[in-house]
Amino acid sequence: xxxxxxxxxxxxxxxxxxxxxxNLERYKARIMVKKNLLELIYKxxxxxxxxxxxxxxxxxxxxxxxxxxxKYYNELLYYVLKINHKFKSYIKERSC
Numbered sequence: 181x182x183x184x185x186x187x188x189x190x191x192x193x194x195x196x197x198x199x200x201x202x203n204l205e206r207y208k209a210r211i212m213v214k215k216n217l218l219e220l221i222y223k224x225x226x227x228x229x230x231x232x233x234x235x236x237x238x239x240x241x242x243x244x245x246x247x248x249x250x251k252y253y254n255e256l257l258y259y260v261l262k263i264n265h266k267f268k269s270y271i272k273e274r275s276c
Contacts, residue, residue: 200252207249217243 195201211217217240224236240246 200256204249204252204256207245207252210245211243211249214243214245217246 220236220240224233224240227233227236241250
């Protein structure tokens with residue numbers, strides 16, 4: 181079990197030093213200084229109107245920094261989902 185913990189910590193260190201995380205953080209920093217974009221994202225997250233959400237999403241995705249951020253975000257999410265799926269296969273409860 182100590183080996184699993186050690187290797188998991190190594191994985192986290194590798195992720196922290198990866199281009200994926202560096203790019204994700206770089207584009208996030210660029211987005212965080214764009215007040216207009218942040219307002220659009222806030223409106224999108226708080227809207228219940230599907231038409232409004234679609235319109236806002238189109239406007240948000242016009243921003244190239246946001247598109248790049250989402251590209252790296254989705255890539256990281258894919259890896260996390262894959263890891264979680266593998267972990268679940270190890271701890272899946274089985275009844276006799």
